[in-house]
Amino acid sequence: MIQLGDKLFKPYLSEAQILTAVQKMAEAVGADYKDETPIFVGVLNGSFMFVSDFLKAYPYPCEVSFVKLSSYQGLTSTGIVETLLDVSENIEGRSVVILEDIIDTGRTLQQLVHLFTNTNVKDFKIASLFYKAEIYNGEYTIDYVGLEIPDSFIVGYGLDYNELGRNLREVYQLNQTDMINLVLFGKPGAGKGTQAGFLKEKYNLKHISTGDVFRYNIKNNTKLGQLAKSYMDKGDLVPDEVTIDMLKDEVEKNPDASGFIFDGFPRTAAQARALDNFLDTKEMQIDATIALEADDDVLVARLLERGKESGRPDDQDENKIRNRFDEYNQKTAPLKEYYQKQGKFYAVNGIGDIAEITARLRAVIDSL
Ligand code: AMP
Secondary structure, three states: OEEEOOEEEEEEEOHHHHHHHHHHHHHHHHHHHOOOOOEEEEEEOOOHHHHHHHHHHOOOOOEEEEEEOOOOOOOOHHHHHHHHHHHOOOOOOOEEEEEEEEEOOOHHHHHHHHHOOOOOOOEEEEEEEEEOOOOOOOOOOOOEEEEEOOOOOEEEOOEOEOOEOOOOOOEEEEOHHHOEEEEEEOOOOOOHHHHHHHHHHHHOOEEEEHHHHHHHHHHOOOHHHHHHHHHHHHOOOOOHHHHHHHHHHHHHOOOOOOEEEEEOOOOOHHHHHHHHHHHHHOOOOOOEEEEEEOOHHHHHHHHHHHHHHHOOHHHOOHHHHHHHHHHHHHHHOOHHHHHHHOOOEEEEEOOOOHHHHHHHHHHHHHOO
């Protein structure tokens, strides 16, 4: 085990295993390009070691350059294209092979492909040393793969955790055994969001509120937001397919989290089963489902009060609030039994001082 920053990592791939994979990739690419001079384009920062070893193993004429995508979200396309032209002026009519250290969901790759769409290259291929086939959901097929790996967070051989670990010759995998994953359970207004805010600080967890993610999407008028809005405005649940995919996406955006607080998810039996199956594929699990309990009348009063400040349409109308309670009673309440069967259900009195309620929740978590 090694420690990088606040996390422990266990050995996963030896230097020899990595170099064998790199050697094979160089041979496969060489077989396709030996009669011309391809340009290999490394994607910084993570690919520097891979590019170096790949070139040492590549026996035919070639050129090399690099692009840097520091964040796939923050970059404008013009920024990227300028960098690209800096790298190589005579890219037109040439064969380009991208050298990536790792491809997971495919978001970065999409940016890369976009970057080369109008460059009139002769031929464009992608080679990735590591490939998380399970979670890849891009359209582009990866042309050369070194090693297919499961969806766990890895560091070393150029890859980092908060910039640490790039200098390691081997690859290490995040040790997940000390992870805590919690479901906060309870009716609208029970205080899940408020309490999650305290717990995430205390236990260093990532808080995922499906309601917040939907509201964020509505505010930004995304496709997902447009889809969810009509359901949410009435106080109905958004369909499972949409919600489950969104939740998976949120978890996958945080591969290095020390654990998650799921707030407002799962809300149906199908969501609970999907969550268990999904976490299973990542060697993760729910440790506890903690319900915040309170009477309907207290909750209605709380929500109407909150609605005055937040302007949330579903908090301003008692009929919509009662409809959300009906949805809860019909679809969500049965999950109590689902988690009881797994021995993971805990109930906490959600009435009282906010700090007092936090203390009740902490007592449960600390006993796990
Ligand atoms: P919340 O902020 O948790 O009260 O959620 C507000 C609204 O978002 C709900 O009334 C639903 O319309 C929608 N929503 C949030 N989470 C889910 C979920 N897990 N499944 C379906 N709909 C959800």
